[in-house]
Amino acid sequence: xxxxxxxxxxxxxxxDPTLAAPLALYEKIKGGLxxxxxxxxxSKAGITLGQSLVNARALVPALTAREINRPxxxxxxxxxxDWHSNTSPMVAVLxxxxxxxxxxxxxxxxxxxxxxxxxxxxxxxxxLRLLGYSVNGAIAPTIGxxxxxxxxxxxxVVAADGLIGLLDALPVSALRLNEQQVAxxxxxxxxxxxxxxQRPRKPLQARFGLSLxxxxxxxxxxxxxxxxxxxxxxxxxxxxxxxDPIALMDDVLACAHDLAIQLAYRLEADGKGAQAFHLFLxxxxxxxxxxxxxxxxxxxxxxxxxxxxxxxxxxxxxxYDAGFGIDMIRLxxxxxxxxxxxxxxxxxxxxxxxxxxxxxxxxxxxxxxxAVLRTxxxxxxxxxxxxxxxxxxxxxxxMASSRSFTRPVRLLPVPEYVAISAEVPDGLPALMIWxxxxxxxxxxxxxxxxxxxxxxxxxxxxLVPPPEPKEPEPGKEPDPPPYIPDLPLHEPxxxxxxxxxxxxxxxxxxxxxxxxxxxxxxMPSWYLHGFFP
Amino acid sequence: xxxxxxxxxxxxxxDTIADIERKPALAEAxxxxxxxxxxxxxxxxxxxxxxxxxxxxxxxxxxxxxxAQMHGLLTASRMAVVHLQLADEAQKLGLPYGPxxxxxGLDPGAMILVRPATMAELLWxxxxxxxxxxxxxxxxxxxxxxxxxxxxxxxxxxxxxAEAGSSVFMLRYGMQRQSSAAQLRWHLLxxxxxxxxxxxxxxxxxxxxxRLERGSLIRQHxxxxxxxxxxxxSTFAPRTGQQSRPATPFPRAVTGQLADRLSQxx
Numbered sequence: 069x070x071x072x073x074x075x076x077x078x079x080x081x082x083x084d085p086t087l088a089a090p091l092a093l094y095e096k097i098k099g100g101l102x103x104x105x106x107x108x109x110x111s112k113a114g115i116t117l118g119q120s121l122v123n124a125r126a127l128v129p130a131l132t133a134r135e136i137n138r139p140x141x142x143x144x145x146x147x148x149x150d151w152h153s154n155t156s157p158m159v160a161v162l163x164x165x166x167x168x169x170x171x172x173x174x175x176x177x178x179x180x181x182x183x184x185x186x187x188x189x190x191x192x193x194x195x196l197r198l199l200g201y202s203v204n205g206a207i208a209p210t211i212g213x214x215x216x217x218x219x220x221x222x223x224x225v226v227a228a229d230g231l232i233g234l235l236d237a238l239p240v241s242a243l244r245l246n247e248q249q250v251a252x253x254x255x256x257x258x259x260x261x262x263x264x265x266q267r268p269r270k271p272l273q274a275r276f277g278l279s280l281x282x283x284x285x286x287x288x289x290x291x292x293x294x295x296x297x298x299x300x301x302x303x304x305x306x307x308x309x310x311x312d313p314i315a316l317m318d319d320v321l322a323c324a325h326d327l328a329i330q331l332a333y334r335l336e337a338d339g340k341g342a343q344a345f346h347l348f349l350x351x352x353x354x355x356x357x358x359x360x361x362x363x364x365x366x367x368x369x370x371x372x373x374x375x376x377x378x379x380x381x382x383x384x385x386x387x388y389d390a391g392f393g394i395d396m397i398r399l400x401x402x403x404x405x406x407x408x409x410x411x412x413x414x415x416x417x418x419x420x421x422x423x424x425x426x427x428x429x430x431x432x433x434x435x436x437x438x439a440v441l442r443t444x445x446x447x448x449x450x451x452x453x454x455x456x457x458x459x460x461x462x463x464x465x466x467m468a469s470s471r472s473f474t475r476p477v478r479l480l481p482v483p484e485y486v487a488i489s490a491e492v493p494d495g496l497p498a499l500m501i502w503x504x505x506x507x508x509x510x511x512x513x514x515x516x517x518x519x520x521x522x523x524x525x526x527x528x529x530x531l532v533p534p535p536e537p538k539e540p541e542p543g544k545e546p547d548p549p550p551y552i553p554d555l556p557l558h559e560p561x562x563x564x565x566x567x568x569x570x571x572x573x574x575x576x577x578x579x580x581x582x583x584x585x586x587x588x589x590x591m592p593s594w595y596l597h598g599f600f601p
Numbered sequence: 602x603x604x605x606x607x608x609x610x611x612x613x614x615x616d617t618i619a620d621i622e623r624k625p626a627l628a629e630a631x632x633x634x635x636x637x638x639x640x641x642x643x644x645x646x647x648x649x650x651x652x653x654x655x656x657x658x659x660x661x662x663x664x665x666x667x668x669a670q671m672h673g674l675l676t677a678s679r680m681a682v683v684h685l686q687l688a689d690e691a692q693k694l695g696l697p698y699g700p701x702x703x704x705x706g707l708d709p710g711a712m713i714l715v716r717p718a719t720m721a722e723l724l725w726x727x728x729x730x731x732x733x734x735x736x737x738x739x740x741x742x743x744x745x746x747x748x749x750x751x752x753x754x755x756x757x758x759x760x761x762x763a764e765a766g767s768s769v770f771m772l773r774y775g776m777q778r779q780s781s782a783a784q785l786r787w788h789l790l791x792x793x794x795x796x797x798x799x800x801x802x803x804x805x806x807x808x809x810x811x812r813l814e815r816g817s818l819i820r821q822h823x824x825x826x827x828x829x830x831x832x833x834x835s836t837f838a839p840r841t842g843q844q845s846r847p848a849t850p851f852p853r854a855v856t857g858q859l860a861d862r863l864s865q866x867x
Contacts, residue, residue, distance in 0.1 A: 420735025513803030601665020
């Protein structure tokens with residue numbers, strides 16, 4: 069557990085070194101400007117949280133005050149938290165009290181890599197203090213205890229046997245309670261957690277709700293507290309640390325290739341392949357950049373993976389910013405599944421589908437997943453819904469349906485308005501004006517009427533009017549009225565389309581439709597929707 | 602050295618020079634044609650073909666002609682067609698439509714639609730797609746005049762295509778001709794459709810009028826009216842009425858050799 073009490077001011081000072089030393093952030097609370105964050109010099113000068121800005125200015129004339137920007141601070145803290153995944157894979161922001169400032173690392177089975185728990189805590193604290201953050205930390209068996217110790221005591225490692233004695237002496241506000249609960253406990257004269265723990269539980273629950281007891285039990289480890297890691301935990305990952313930070317994209321990609329080879333050995337040993345690969349670049353200045361690529365089929369081929377990352381990197385060349393350098397790179401694989409070793413050579417069927425999938429992967433990694441598409445047929449009679457474009461990586465295409473209506477080879481994504489005149493209202497179109505050009509239509513076929521799918525618009529179809537309620541026979545209960553859902557009635561006239569295939573005198577073949585009927589209340593409008601070969 | 606021998610050698614050298622002039626260093630990718638006179642030839646893979654129409658209004662016809670040629674190139678091992686189009690030109694040209702492709706006789710699942718944002722990405726995707734051995738052909742739909750698509754770019758594509766054996770169809774629109782290294786350049790005009798059985802007023806089977814502007818085929822035959830059936834192209838006698846239209850800056854089809862020179866100059 070790392071607690072950065074002055075995170076907002078430290079963060080702003082690091083981002084903008086010109087900010088003068090006594091710095092306070094204020095926020096408008098209930099009509100008044102109140103101090104919500106302080107740096108250490110401001111608190112030494114006597115300013116307290118919750119003080120009004122005017123009082124603080126009177127106390128310290130040299131005070132620098134800024135309005136707090138919570139989304140910026142939250143995003144900055146999230147980046148900061150991600151960066152800490154270079155020490156442990158499970159990192160979470162503890163946002164019970166404040167959405168920034170409290171960081172939880174699950175270091176189970178990790179601490180020996182850093183020379184034991186005290187050394188690890190020392191490392192984590194010093195590297196932050198060197199950067200100018202005021203930080204307090206604690207290693208404890210439970211999240212609640214670690215939070216209490218890091219906020220109310222000096223940095224230390226708490227062993228499991230000393231936990232109860234340590235917690236009993238702490239004030240009740242160390243349990244992450246809300247202000248009302250703390251105030252009520254103070255009225256009851258309960259000051260320390262130890263006193264609170266001696267009390268019978270049922271009256272406490274009746275008075276404070278379950279949350280108080282939950283916090284108490286969580287701190288003592290009676291019930292387990294879950295943390296939500298910010299980054300998904302990868303089952304397989306390989307990483308490399310650098311003594312000196314690297315910055316060039318080429319170096320990063322070369323390293324990614326090496327890591328992909330290592331990862332391939334691991335996956336091969338497990339008989340697994342993966343479909344998604346993520347490259348995390350840990351910058352020296354507390355940022356993590358991540359690149360993700362997907363593969364249409366399970367793979368562990370290091371060459372292919374490295375190539376995908378190279379294409380992905382080419383796409384973001386402008387956005388890539390190594391800052392002061394990258395000191396660690398991690399390659400993680402997700403969406404794992406069993407992939408058996410396959411035989412190459414003599415008896416393998418030499419089909420091109422694998423090549424095609426790899427081509428799709430390459431194009432998707434460079435152009436974006438939504439730029440490489442394939443048609444998926446949908447059972448619908450609306451032309452624009454009948455074919456859906458899905459990313460090629462989303463799965464195998466289903467077999468084409470055998471229906472063979474006459475349909476155009478090209479469809480406009482949005483039908484375009486055209487002016488059409490016909491000899492008689494319901495006859496074949498004779499003249500069309502589209503994109504300010506006139507077309508004399510000499511051939512035509514239609515109409516092909518396509519009704520709207522009324523169930524998609526939350527409408528009610530009524531083919532026959534509901535029967536009149538009958539007079540109940542004497543001595544019998546009247547029949548309950550039939551159930552009618554509370555939905556607007558579907559009006560077929562307004563939305564049905566009549567499609568025509570038309571050909572102009574030069575031989576261009578179009579697919580036009582008329583929305584609405586001539587008999588309807590408004591005049592129908594015409595649209596051009598597609599082109600025939 | 603006798604004189605007839607020398608004459609033979611000179612003739613052979615002249616042939617070589619003519620080859621070089623017609624297709625600079627692309628002699629290995631010469632148009633391989635199997636056709637009888639009058640029929641529309643069947644082209645083998647590995648060619649870069651440009652299909653020009655006068656206007657974006659003819660998009661249906663030009664895609665139809667490209668797909669009709671593609672129909673003969675699809676095999677069991679080369680089963681994919683890659684369609685390239687800039688993402689912001691979809692509304693101008695229209696997107697290939699699955700049910701329509703099925704009606705035309707092509708499996709819609711075999712077509713991959715790639716929609717890059719820039720021309721550089723489109724050319725990159727085209728090269729990658731050509732190099733893939735499962736791709737039968739690439740259809741690149743390019744509406745406007747693109748500065749990046751110059752002689753060098755198209756030369757790269759044509760070399761790649763000749764090497765990998767998959768075809769490239771560039772669908773271009775407008776009167777302007779950019780210089781390119783395409784082996785064949787077609788000028789396509791839409792033509793009135795054929796007769797529809799039982800319905801005289803309805804549009805029938807698709808027809809196109811194509812004219813070879815560039816590249817030489819057997820006996821310099823350069824103009825066809827093509828119809829499309831399930832079994833391939835059928836040819837018809839050209840309609841005289843449409844030839845008089847001023848369709849291109851060239852009054853008539855230029856021969857292949859002249860077109861080469863023109864494109865290199867321009």
